[in-house]
Amino acid sequence: MSKDTLFDKVWDLHKVANLPGGSDQIFIGLHLIHEVTSPQAFGALKDKNLKVKFPQRTVATVDHIVPTDNQSRPFKDNLAEQMIDTLEKNCIDHKIKFFNIGSGNQGIVHVVAPELGLTQPGMTIACGDSHTSTHGAFGSIAFGIGTSQVRDVLASQTIAMNKLKVRQIWCENKLANGIYAKDLVLHIINQLGVKAGVGYAYEFAGPAISALSMEERMTICNMSIEGGARCGYINPDEKTFSYMKDKLCSPQNKNWEKAVKWWKSLKSTDNCIYDDVFKLDASQVEPTITWGITPGQSIGINQKIPSLNNIHPNDQFIAREAYEYMGFKPGQSIKNTPINVCFIGSCTNGRISDLRVAAQVLERHKVAKNIKAIVVPGSEKVAKEAKEEGLDKIFIKAGFQWREPGCSMCLAMNSDKLIGNQVSASSSNRNFKGRQGSPNGRTLLMSPAMVAAASITGKVSDVRDFIKK
Amino acid sequence: MSIKFKPPIGKFSRLNGKCISLVGDDIDTDRIIPARFLKCIDFDSLGKSVFDDDRRTLKGNHPFDLEINKGASILIVNSNFGCGSSREHAPQALMRWGIKAIIGESFADIFYSNCIAIGVPCFTLPKESIKKIQQYLDIKNLFLEIDLLKSTAKAEDLKFNLEIKETSKKMFLSGEWDATSKLLENMDLIENKLNDLPYIKFNIN
Structure with missing residues (x-):
């Protein structure tokens, strides 16, 4: 304990x-x-x-x-x-x-x-x-x-x-x-x-x-x-x-x-006891994207969609369901997957620093043809700050729609929804079946910077290619 | 469907019902009740919309549409059932469809507490036992009798020892699963606590 x-x-x-x-x-x-x-x-x-x-x-x-x-x-x-x-x-x-x-x-x-x-x-x-x-x-x-x-x-x-x-x-x-x-x-x-x-x-x-x-x-x-x-x-x-x-x-x-x-005085004391400790090396993390229908089904940008024999037996049922729903095949690359919709916003990534990072990627670029791209500030304060910094202009100039604050397409309780089996590059938190408002809509979760990169190319892309000096 | 829904009240120790199986892991609350149905100010009409997207996709072949499952009240599920959103609309929709108890491999935390709060007990069984029940249900109907005190589920030819959190079990047996009145009994302690918390004092600007 x-x-x-x-x-x-x-x-x-x-x-x-x-x-x-x-x-x-x-x-x-x-x-x-x-x-x-x-x-x-x-x-x-x-x-x-x-x-x-x-x-x-x-x-x-x-x-x-x-x-x-x-x-x-x-x-x-x-x-x-x-x-x-x-x-x-x-x-x-x-x-x-x-x-x-x-x-x-x-x-x-x-x-x-x-x-x-x-x-x-x-x-x-x-x-x-x-x-x-x-x-x-x-x-x-x-x-x-x-x-x-x-x-x-x-x-x-x-x-x-x-x-x-x-x-x-x-x-x-x-x-x-x-x-x-x-x-x-x-x-x-x-x-x-x-x-x-x-x-x-x-x-x-x-x-x-x-x-x-x-x-x-x-x-x-x-x-x-x-x-x-x-x-x-x-x-x-x-x-x-x-x-x-x-x-x-x-x-x-x-x-x-x-x-x-x-x-x-509140922080965990040096000799406190945890029920469990899990360690990982953050320097090994790559730009990460979900390929499935749970937020756990993710891979690095340069990895391939895992095959069943690389998935724990307990996770194979949901993996099969994910292949079918997402239309992905095991072994396929996630990079270059064509997308239809880009969403930047949500309680996960709708803050001013998220908008700044995405705007930096978008500066001097245009959203690819036929991509619907929307940016929804997390709050009225975020929207105000972004406008003061001219971020709204960068988004709009690139081809994004600048919207009013709310949860929006994270869960699609308003009119911002995917249509049919559209693929969305989304900075939100859930890629569940139907989450973004269409019963067969598909969500790829990623960072706002990665959403911005995807909007420029119209497909899943490595944001590092856009920020290299 | 004109029978008026009656939420469970009071204590109970036994529960009988026909089982309905829903196979799949990580079935989230968006699937149980899609967000568009959350645009409501009461829970009354949620029962008919349970699993709406999944049911539309399966065009009548979803377990919740099959004639054989009509009148079922014990839901058999797999692992991490009810993950995702905290929407109480999910267990409310299941309950209003007719589900009175759920037996599964495991449940998500918030979904579990929501079920308990509205009077739907959730029991766990090992993966193999759930599989056994689901295979049984593939062939024929299964009526289970749940004894909360003994934590067992029995049919003519089957018997399982169910697991349920001790706190939840006590709540159902004593009828105190409707927490509000119990919490309010401690109002003096609550007021003392409010006065003791450091941040209450330094937030008076």
Whole structure:
């Protein structure tokens, strides 16, 4: 059993009680809500005649269903309009802070909370969204919950949960030039598999992790859930603190010093105990792309699609399904696979640094003929910053459509969808069957830089060919 | 399909039902309920849309469309069932289609807690046992009687020892799987905790 890790410390600090069934009652320091998984929770409160217990500890925004082309109200999609309207009403009725469209702070919930300084080390953070693990990049313990648990947090600010085990993922050395956090996390999931993290929190550590910026760390923690781990985190350090300094909701003045002192005390102690440790050499990671229908089915740009006899027997069923669905043959190269759609955005890779990297690749290039390319900033703040830097012009000049912030084509709950069996080069997090809105649409996950490279050539390409000096 | 859906309430220790098998690993919640069906403010109409994309693709040959599986309530699945999104719409859709319990090789964490939260117990069995049940189902119908206290599943000619998390088992046996009221009983402790947390203090700007 783990001991003295950041996870242990934060968990123990937030433990309210042992519940009769044997699970722990855990206090949730920050509760984030959005339009998709909250309406039924508010409905349940009403049915039970309950109130939101600590409304100041819940913050709302709207992201999943928002259109990215025309955001004027009412939305063209009646159901989408009904959902945002319901969230607006619930937030007013229960006095919950809501960052609505046009507030300057709306965006994907996992982009917004960190950029506002709501996300802080040592907090427990819950949200009705599996990518809540993103916030672990700050040394918080953050995890996705279902609607019944959203109800519980609204009613009591606590949930019933069994303590997770802790696996440290130690990333030795550094990523090479042209290799990004997305490549590393896809590589990790590939090495460990998509279910190795079930029952675990992942602690990402080592020189390769320390070298990452805060936004890159968010990309890593974001995808913990794709490896089965509901929670992923990184011990806070000077980079964490300097990112957080002077954010809207960060501690100010004298409180800042106190906060930093406490945050420093949270990191896993040198002689802490993990339930498991997994080590890898980050310098060996190549630009990584998924070829299948789980985020674990990935290969390096220069590798071939694996044949069944190179796949563990337990993974062969899903591999067969993937060959058939994706139309790939074992032994085939992933490089030069023709694509139809390019998507840059999502809670994984829709931040300002993602847009900067992609814009750098696109500068002085054009999107290939017949490619639909869209870029969706992760938040209104990201969009504003990008425009101030002139990134929007670079994207538009290259042939990308510049859109308004939201989740967009990551899960296609708005009108941004694949059509038929189109192949998408996507900076998002899931390549599940039908994920991007078409029941036979195909998704290749990759870094935003790789998406940009693919948009120029119209096929899967090695971004290093574009950034070599 | 005009029978009004009744969610499970209270405690239970036994569960009988016809089995339906869905073969495949890593069946994610996007497949169980595609995102377009999440545009709703209640869960009421989700039952008919369960596995919508997969069912369309298989044009009537999906297990959830086969006449032989009509009225089934125990779902037999393979490994890492319910991975991906945290959408409770997934177990809600299964439950509203008629699923009362799931037996599988393994489940994704969030999906598992969502199932427990809405009163759908999930049991695990070794790969070989699941295979045995799925092969049996290829030939004929299987009705299982699940005894939660003993953690067994029995049919005339089959018997399995099921695994379920001790915490979940206790919840169903005691009827306390609907957590909200239990959590609220500790309100004094919750308020103390709020006052004790360091960051609550230094976030008052």
